[in-house]
Amino acid sequence: MLVTRLSQWLALSTFALLTAANDDSKPWEAYINSPSSRHIRPRSIKAISGDAVIHTSPDGVYTLHMKQGSQITLDFSYVGGLLSMTTSTSESVAENDPVPHFSLAFAESPAFIRAISDDTKAVPTQDYDKALNVTVAAGSQAYAMPRERFRGGFQYVTIHAFRSVSISDVVCELGYTPSQQNPRDWEGHFWTDDDELLVRMWYAGVFTAQTNIAPPHTSRWLPQVVDGWAYNATLGVEGPMLLDGAKRDRAVWSGDLGIAGTTAFLGLGSVGLESVYYALETMFYFQNETDGMLPYSGPTTGSWRKGSKSDVYHAWVLVACFNYAIYTGNETWIDIHWDNITRGVEYVMQRLDNDVGLAEQVYDNDWARLGGGGYNSALNALNYHALASLASLAADTATERNGREQQANDWSAAAARLKTAFNTVLWDESAKLYRDNETTAGARLFPQDGNSLALLYSLTTSREQSTAVSEALTRNWNNIGPVTPELPDTISTFISSVEVLAHYAADQPGTALKLMRRTWGYMLESPLMTGTTLVEGMSANGSLAYRSMRSYNYDSTYTSLSHSWSTGPTQALSFKGVGLEIVGWKKWIFRPQPGDLKSLETAYMSPMGEFEASVQFSDKGILGWLLDATLKTPKGTSGTMDLPFRCKTVTVNGWPVSWQKPVTGGGVKRILGVGCDAPQT
Numbered sequence: 047m048l049v050t051r052l053s054q055w056l057a058l059s060t061f062a063l064l065t066a067a068n069d070d071s072k073p074w075e076a077y078i079n080s081p082s083s084r085h086i087r088p089r090s091i092k093a094i095s096g097d098a099v100i101h102t103s104p105d106g107v108y109t110l111h112m113k114q115g116s117q118i119t120l121d122f123s124y125v126g127g128l129l130s131m132t133t134s135t136s137e138s139v140a141e142n143d144p145v146p147h148f149s150l151a152f153a154e155s156p157a158f159i160r161a162i163s164d165d166t167k168a169v170p171t172q173d174y175d176k177a178l179n180v181t182v183a184a185g186s187q188a189y190a191m192p193r194e195r196f197r198g199g200f201q202y203v204t205i206h207a208f209r210s211v212s213i214s215d216v217v218c219e220l221g222y223t224p225s226q227q228n229p230r231d232w233e234g235h236f237w238t239d240d241d242e243l244l245v246r247m248w249y250a251g252v253f254t255a256q257t258n259i260a261p262p263h264t265s266r267w268l269p270q271v272v273d274g275w276a277y278n279a280t281l282g283v284e285g286p287m288l289l290d291g292a293k294r295d296r297a298v299w300s301g302d303l304g305i306a307g308t309t310a311f312l313g314l315g316s317v318g319l320e321s322v323y324y325a326l327e328t329m330f331y332f333q334n335e336t337d338g339m340l341p342y343s344g345p346t347t348g349s350w351r352k353g354s355k356s357d358v359y360h361a362w363v364l365v366a367c368f369n370y371a372i373y374t375g376n377e378t379w380i381d382i383h384w385d386n387i388t389r390g391v392e393y394v395m396q397r398l399d400n401d402v403g404l405a406e407q408v409y410d411n412d413w414a415r416l417g418g419g420g421y422n423s424a425l426n427a428l429n430y431h432a433l434a435s436l437a438s439l440a441a442d443t444a445t446e447r448n449g450r451e452q453q454a455n456d457w458s459a460a461a462a463r464l465k466t467a468f469n470t471v472l473w474d475e476s477a478k479l480y481r482d483n484e485t486t487a488g489a490r491l492f493p494q495d496g497n498s499l500a501l502l503y504s505l506t507t508s509r510e511q512s513t514a515v516s517e518a519l520t521r522n523w524n525n526i527g528p529v530t531p532e533l534p535d536t537i538s539t540f541i542s543s544v545e546v547l548a549h550y551a552a553d554q555p556g557t558a559l560k561l562m563r564r565t566w567g568y569m570l571e572s573p574l575m576t577g578t579t580l581v582e583g584m585s586a587n588g589s590l591a592y593r594s595m596r597s598y599n600y601d602s603t604y605t606s607l608s609h610s611w612s613t614g615p616t617q618a619l620s621f622k623g624v625g626l627e628i629v630g631w632k633k634w635i636f637r638p639q640p641g642d643l644k645s646l647e648t649a650y651m652s653p654m655g656e657f658e659a660s661v662q663f664s665d666k667g668i669l670g671w672l673l674d675a676t677l678k679t680p681k682g683t684s685g686t687m688d689l690p691f692r693c694k695t696v697t698v699n700g701w702p703v704s705w706q707k708p709v710t711g712g713g714v715k716r717i718l719g720v721g722c723d724a725p726q727t
């Protein structure tokens with residue numbers, strides 16, 4: 047054994063990290079942030095103070111010999127779960143003696159490494175989580191954290207010794223994605239040779255979603271424990287479930303699923319879909335039998351307890367249902383849940399049944415933005431997409447007896463009427479943006495959410511209008527990202543995820559890439575963050591004081607550093623950048639928008655089969671640009687090639703075709719475009 051103090055230890059810290067061997071043909075594997083085992087040892091010592099000595103065994107296992115008052119911080123890289131360890135002490139402590147042997151404190155951000163944990167309760171004047179005090183028996187003992195002290199997301203563990211104790215074999219048993227033996231088994235990938243930051247973003251997105259997939263009975267216990275924490279509540283329907291965040295709230299929030307569910311599917315495949323399945327089962331389970339309304343969140347939130355409802359989140363659940371249906375291609379699932387979906391759509395239809403054709407926002411709970419109400423643009427853009435997409439699903443799965451053809455007609459007619467009204471009532475020609483609602487107050491606010499959703503879901507009526515909205519949205523940007531007009535001093539990484547997708551939808555890949563590089567580049571580089579997971583949100587200056595004026599009360603230690611609603615770039619790069627996107631029932635589109643990238647590829651696994659695309663662009667001078675793409679799509683699917691630039695000739699497997707050609711799936715297709723216009727940057 048090697049005995050060292052920190053200074054020596056730093057000089058000697060050459061022990062090997064356990065990293066999986068990288069295959070040269072799969073360079074992206076180096077960017078998978080997950081470990082290959084479910085039992086994780088700390089990777090390094092972050093800090094040490096007081097009278098403490100660390101022994102490091104040849105295979106890198108630490109033994110901490112700690113005297114009273116000493117403190118050691120272990121760096122686990124980003125994990126979540128329960129710790130176990132072996133303790134050894136000669137001091138026995140009487141039962142009523144309050145002074146423990148040591149305490150354990152947990153932190154996500156390097157900024158909050160200290161003897162007490164970061165917070166799972168937003169009260170800035172008090173540190174409610176404190177530390178977990180541990181008293182052990184004398185001699186050598188195995189210690190494991192009690193199940194209810196589950197800690198869903200952390201990077202650092204600070205051990206403070208109140209008495210002399212030796213601690214060895216500290217291991218974190220991972221909680222996330224309980225169905226995976228090997229957390230590095232990701233079924234999807236993304237790669238570009240041209241910009242490493244984008245690769246890191248894609249992988250940070252998937253890892254974030256992975257850390258948000260919870261084992262049952264690890265939701266926040268309410269009323270919240272004061273002085274400490276308890277994460278032993280039942281999440282909903284029993285199964286691994288995609289939640290909002292790793293540390294907290296550890297609940298299903300239906301709006302979040304709109305972004306998070308797609309990330310989980312793209313990166314993790316079956317394990318991701320499974321987690322969405324249980325989240326949606328929970329939403330259906332609690333659907334209101336009388337009016338068809340779907341819940342705002344899972345049953346373990348304060349909002350649930352208060353009976354809060356949300357029209358916007360209701361629509362997001364419907365969007366998540368559509369996504370789940372088209373990503374799985376599972377008709378049985380659709381049939382089982384068609385009544386739930388129908389009741390949900392009927393709730394929307396009823397709200398639209400007025401002179402205007404837009405829904406008035408009655409329950410204005412949302413992602414924490416201010417304002418809302420009236421004919422709110424974000425709500426109506428979401429309603430439009432829910433109606434139009436579920437109408438297409440109804441039409442594509444209609445049989446003579448299931449009545450879905452009529453539903454398809456009714457829902458798409460309502461969608462068409464909504465779209466017309468949306469542009470008549472909410473468009474502001476001088477701002478080139480949609481207003482928040484029809485009132486004077488609503489006309490003073492041009493929201494990031496309503497405008498991004500309007501672009502993403504095709505509420506605009508011309509290319510000029512889309513370009514103008516895309517351009518106008520950039521007026522919100524500061525040097526790290528969009529300061530959202532609907533919540534002052536805030537960069538919403540959730541709504542900015544929608545905005546990234548929106549710029550692609552407006553055929554502005556250059557703007558989308560600029561936004562990703564600026565905002566997600568900041569998140570990955572900031573010393574406040576983890577570097578491997580994506581934060582819930584930020585203040586306008588990039589601090590962790592997210593949502594300070596809206597109930598987070600300037601308590602930066604409360605902000606979640608792994609929150610899967612912030613993972614828009616994963617979806618944007620695969621679906622829009624590479625451009626192979628599942629858009630309907632067994633239907634995909636191939637529409638590459640490389641921006642300034644020359645070469646990019648992605649793959650993802652659906653129960654229908656594997657989707658894979660790689661695209662390469664090269665400038666051939668006076669001969670124009672050459673597009674060389676390979677597509678692999680499952681049998682039984684079909685798609686459209688919809689190149690956003692013109693080519694003199696396009697061939698599929700050597701056969702000349704028009705550049706907007708329907709293509710059937712099954713097998714590999716090589717697409718060559720010769721003499722193309724330069725891709726838009």
Ligand SMILES: *[C@@H]1O[C@H](CO)[C@@H](O)[C@H](O)[C@H]1NC(C)=O
Nearest residue numbers: 144145146176177179208273
């Ligand atoms: C843990 O023990 C320390 C030392 O006795 C004490 O100051 C602290 O309040 C205890 N923390 C909790 C949460 O009980």
Ligand SMILES: *[C@@H]1O[C@H](CO)[C@@H](O)[C@H](O)[C@H]1NC(C)=O
Nearest residue numbers: 194267271275276277278279
């Ligand atoms: C969860 O933990 C809290 C706090 O320790 C406790 O009051 C509660 O009974 C526990 N619930 C279950 C289901 O174990």
Ligand SMILES: *[C@@H]1O[C@H](CO)[C@@H](O)[C@H](O)[C@H]1NC(C)=O
Nearest residue numbers: 334335336337338339353355
């Ligand atoms: C279900 O909907 C009905 C009709 O809108 C309403 O009166 C009732 O309170 C709702 N139930 C719950 C549990 O919210």
Ligand SMILES: *[C@@H]1O[C@H](CO)[C@@H](O)[C@H](O)[C@H]1NC(C)=O
Nearest residue numbers: 374376377378379380382653
């Ligand atoms: C389709 O969905 C049903 C209902 O959720 C499920 O039982 C079945 O296993 C699914 N089929 C596939 C191939 O995943």
Ligand SMILES: *[C@@H]1O[C@H](CO)[C@@H](O)[C@H](O)[C@H]1NC(C)=O
Nearest residue numbers: 330331333334335385386389
């Ligand atoms: C929705 O689904 C749940 C669970 O699958 C079911 O119990 C409930 O009756 C359904 N509600 C409606 C309105 O169809």
Ligand SMILES: *[C@@H]1O[C@H](CO)[C@@H](O)[C@H](O)[C@H]1NC(C)=O
Nearest residue numbers: 417418419420482483487488
């Ligand atoms: C319209 O929007 C503004 C800004 O969000 C909000 O303050 C106002 O209350 C809304 N009007 C109505 C009628 O809800």
Ligand SMILES: *[C@@H]1O[C@H](CO)[C@@H](O)[C@H](O)[C@H]1NC(C)=O
Nearest residue numbers: 535585586587588589591594
């Ligand atoms: C950043 O913004 C937060 C929230 O408004 C504020 O508390 C903090 O002082 C600001 N930091 C700097 C360095 O300006």
